[in-house]
Amino acid sequence: xxxxxxxxxxxxxxxxxxxxxxxxxxxxxxxxxxxxxxxxxxxxxxxxxxxxxxxxxxxxxxxxxxxxxxxxxxxxxxxxxxxxxxxxxxxxxxxxxxxxxxxxxxxxxxxxxxxxxxxxxxxxxxxxxxxxxxxxxxxxxxxxx
Numbered sequence: 001x002x003x004x005x006x007x008x009x010x011x012x013x014x015x016x017x018x019x020x021x022x023x024x025x026x027x028x029x030x031x032x033x034x035x036x037x038x039x040x041x042x043x044x045x046x047x048x049x050x051x052x053x054x055x056x057x058x059x060x061x062x063x064x065x066x067x068x069x070x071x072x073x074x075x076x077x078x079x080x081x082x083x084x085x086x087x088x089x090x091x092x093x094x095x096x097x098x099x100x101x102x103x104x105x106x107x108x109x110x111x112x113x114x115x116x117x118x119x120x121x122x123x124x125x126x127x128x129x130x131x132x133x134x135x136x137x138x139x140x141x142x143x144x145x
Contacts, residue, residue, distance in 0.1 A: 008068035012093050015061060019100035024107050028054060058113060059120035066090050066124030075132075083125050090121030 021027070029050045036046040070086040094117035102109030 002072065005072040008065065008072045008089075011065050011068050015065065015093060015097055016100060019097050019104070019107070021104050021106045024104070025050065025054060026106060055116060058116050059123070062090055062094065062117040062120035063124035063127075065093065066121035067128045069121075070125050070128040083129060086125050087118065087121055090125075091118050094118060094121075 029047065032050040032053065033043060033046040036049060037043065041049070066086055069089045070082060073082050073085045073089075075082050091114065094114045097117070098109035098111075098114055101107040
């Protein structure tokens with residue numbers, strides 16, 4: 001295993017650990033609701049805020065995972081290989097995550113969450129690829145000393 005693969009693997013383990021009941025909407029909603037109610041926000045608004053935060057969390061987590069996997073996948077070969085392999089790993093993790101959530105009595109699985117996760121991963125992969133291209137261009141242009 002390469003050093004670059006370790007962060008992606010650890011992140012995947014953390015994502016799968018969050019598939020249990022301790023990360024359910026009810027559990028996070030209780031925290032969000034109590035905080036927002038202390039600020040005077042109505043309960044109905046707090047539920048909506050919790051849902052939006054959870055969905056944004058999905059997208060953000062998988063964007064980070066997309067970057068980590070993109071860094072772990074070797075860059076040689078055809079240019080499209082690296083992003084596709086990275087996306088395949090992200091979709092596999094999202095699918096496993098949702099299947100595990102479906103096994104819990106207080107969680108549910110959603111195909112739409114897999115799509116949201118894939119979208120987040122694509123965003124992270126696109127950013128990683130763009131940064132890598134910009135760095136490569138700077139290396140080509142940089143004067144040699």
